[in-house]
Amino acid sequence: MQELHDAPLAPLTTFRLGGPADRLITATTDAEVIAAVREADESGTPLLLIGGGSNLVIGDKGFAGTALVIATKGFALDGTRLELAAGEVWTDAVARTVEAGLAGIECLAGIPGSAGATPIQNVGAYGQEVSSTITEVVAYDRATRETVTIPNADCAFTYRHSRFKADPERYVVLRVRFDLEDADGLSAPVRYTETARSLGVGVGDRVPLDTAREAVLKLRSGKGMVLDPEDHDTWSAGSFFTNPILTDEAFAAFRARVAERLGEDVMPPAYPAGDGHTKTSAAWLIDKAGFTKGYGSGPARISTKHTLALTNRGDATTEDLLVLAREVVAGVRDAFGITLVNEPVTVGVSL
Numbered sequence: 001m002q003e004l005h006d007a008p009l010a011p012l013t014t015f016r017l018g019g020p021a022d023r024l025i026t027a028t029t030d031a032e033v034i035a036a037v038r039e040a041d042e043s044g045t046p047l048l049l050i051g052g053g054s055n056l057v058i059g060d061k062g063f064a065g066t067a068l069v070i071a072t073k074g075f076a077l078d079g080t081r082l083e084l085a086a087g088e089v090w091t092d093a094v095a096r097t098v099e100a101g102l103a104g105i106e107c108l109a110g111i112p113g114s115a116g117a118t119p120i121q122n123v124g125a126y127g128q129e130v131s132s133t134i135t136e137v138v139a140y141d142r143a144t145r146e147t148v149t150i151p152n153a154d155c156a157f158t159y160r161h162s163r164f165k166a167d168p169e170r171y172v173v174l175r176v177r178f179d180l181e182d183a184d185g186l187s188a189p190v191r192y193t194e195t196a197r198s199l200g201v202g203v204g205d206r207v208p209l210d211t212a213r214e215a216v217l218k219l220r221s222g223k224g225m226v227l228d229p230e231d232h233d234t235w236s237a238g239s240f241f242t243n244p245i246l247t248d249e250a251f252a253a254f255r256a257r258v259a260e261r262l263g264e265d266v267m268p269p270a271y272p273a274g275d276g277h278t279k280t281s282a283a284w285l286i287d288k289a290g291f292t293k294g295y296g297s298g299p300a301r302i303s304t305k306h307t308l309a310l311t312n313r314g315d316a317t318t319e320d321l322l323v324l325a326r327e328v329v330a331g332v333r334d335a336f337g338i339t340l341v342n343e344p345v346t347v348g349v350s351l
């Protein structure tokens with residue numbers, strides 16, 4: 001277990017933003033993780049869990065407490081069953097499952113961060129979400145001080161949400177278990193129109209696993225969604241806002257605003273989201289409200305490759321980022337009456 005004091009957190013995040021933590025611990029075994037969490041809880045010290053830092057916006061003042069980096073390792077495959085230690089690098093684990101000929105998470109290639117964080121916001125992209133393949137999550141429960149195994153059905157997974165995100169002070173994910181599919185080297189059925197189009201197949205078709213993974217990586221790179229230290233478009237947290245899910249009534253009001261502002265023939269993106277709800281696109285809203293790719297003149301700007309990513313051009317502060325985020329939220333609200341919600345977790349700051 002490594003311990004540092006007054007340690008900068010910015011280098012641990014993909015935004016490269018945030019002040020120092022009073023104390024920074026790196027734990028490499030489950031026992032070390034649990035010991036560090038117990039110690040913080042028993043002494044009443046605030047605790048910040050960090051995986052790959054790819055979904056974190058940490059305030060410029062930093063964190064007055066213990067920041068715990070979960071750096072445990074473990075990739076165990078037994079047939080189609082996979083168990084990952086929380087600290088495993090997610091995209092590497094995806095590559096290994098593809099090499100092993102197993103389907104189910106190949107379209108989640110290129111998503112930065114750790115395996116242990118994937119259940120937190122039910123990580124998803126290109127038609128796949130971890131909730132479809134996770135069987136159970138092994139976690140340390142800070143309320144009961146025990147290690148618990150939570151089956152998928154009890155994880156309350158929804159779009160970019162889960163019981164872990166809803167109750168962030170309670171669970172420390174130690175291990176994530178998946179059941180993948182052996183489809184003779186083929187991918188899961190391609191669900192996303194853009195992926196199908198780039199592969200030249202129909203939605204619902206299967207393709208060789210590696211072909212699916214490569215296609216997703218190529219699409220993601222074109223949008224600055226694969227980490228590249230040389231490319232400031234990737235100094236981000238990926239999508240900064242979630243796609244709004246509206247009741248039918250709210251969607252009708254939104255459509256009327258769109259017609260008024262952009263013309264009767266303009267139809268906003270609409271995807272059925274179950275139970276009288278419709279999902280629309282945050283990227284579309286941002287773009288149509290006038291915040292196009294590359295928007296901004298300061299050190300925090302919208303990515304030149306994707307309207308949904310707010311980025312640090314190199315010398316931004318968290319405050320610069322928040323000023324931009326607030327401007328986008330206000331602009332979209334004024335234009336369309338919809339309040340965007342941030343996807344990354346904020347620490348010591350809020351929008």
Ligand SMILES: Cc1cc2nc3c(=O)[nH]c(=O)nc-3n(C[C@H](O)[C@H](O)[C@H](O)COP(=O)(O)OP(=O)(O)OC[C@H]3O[C@@H](n4cnc5c(N)ncnc54)[C@H](O)[C@@H]3O)c2cc1C
Nearest residue numbers: 049051052053054055113114116117123124125173237238
């Ligand atoms: C370029 C880029 C592209 C991205 N693309 C996508 C995408 O396509 N789809 C998507 O869903 N996300 C995407 N993201 C967001 C991010 O990569 C994911 O949310 C990822 O799962 C975060 O993992 P992490 O280890 O970096 O978490 P961190 O940023 O370290 O932490 C995120 C949150 O999880 C908590 N946490 C971390 N580890 C644990 C643990 N073991 N137990 C309990 N809580 C924990 C933290 O305290 C924090 O609240 C992208 C980010 C970037 C930078």
